[in-house]
Amino acid sequence: MQVTLKILRYNPEKDLRPHWESYKLEAEPMDRVLDLLHKVKWEQDGTLAFRKSCGHGICGSDAMLINGRNRLACKTLVRDLGTDVIEVEPIRGLPVEKDLVVDMEPFFKAYRAVKPWLINDDPPPQRERLQSPEERARFDEGTKCILCAACTTSCPVFWVNGTYIGPAAVVQAHRFIFDSRDQGAHERFPVLGSTGGVWRCRTAYNCTEACPREIPVTQLIQEVKRAIMFGEF
């Protein structure tokens, strides 16, 4: 089938603002949007810039705004879009560096702010810090996050707020707060409870819809809110 791929392109050295470019190409229904981007880059315009690495939905580098929703280009089939006009934009709310490549630093800064590592000052036991299957299951969903930023950059509050740490950072905080081996809740509280913390979430659910790992993002955010509110910290 013939598809039209529209890409919001931006070259900081030449363009004042991003503009749409259209590319016509032959595609199979089972092609991924990532394949189409490659075809454009390899056969039509080598200057097209985008990020990808694994090509299998696990490295989290190719989140893009595809036909109005945040998705991973490597996990989105042409067939599933149900149209032969495909529009690809960079994810929103982060500065665009070139074409589909954005500056991820604000995203990772928020990630680091919640201290996404195990905090436990007790001397490690001889073998391991034991945990029951139930205790492990408590934070299982958050462990699936690939830090693609599809959630954070789909959030209307993140687009306009400027200080909100965003859903991904809260998911990461949840991963450790609800880990029975972790004792760092008190250290994370100042960030999570600050004006840029969890309370900026207004439950618009775009994050949950966007997450390519099917993490119930809003559910996790609400659990963190309740943990703060009911003094589980």
Added chain:
Amino acid sequence: MYRGREGQWAFYLHRISGVAVLLFLMLHVLEMSSSMFGPEWFNALLAFERNPVFGLGLVLVAALVLYHALNGLRIILMDFTSWGVRYQRQLWYGVWVLYVLIGFPMFFTMLGYVFGGGE
């Protein structure tokens, strides 16, 4: 426009209705405080507000307040129960069912007053 689903529209509508209600409240406070200048001013203002444009505005405000109130209940359920988030979409449809049941009789009654001239 980002193609969000029910949750996104519930949120936008909640915001817009919230701001509109706040604006109305401020206008209302100004209206009431015009009585400071004496009964002539106050009565003149109230007479001016008989205009159906204000009546329609009032119906609009009522429509927004009702949405804000019902969706507010949905938000309370999402914030304070473990299952609210899971059923947020169904809850939103529930909001609209209640909206029609409560709102329509209310709006029609109000419109009757605005245009029927009933006091």
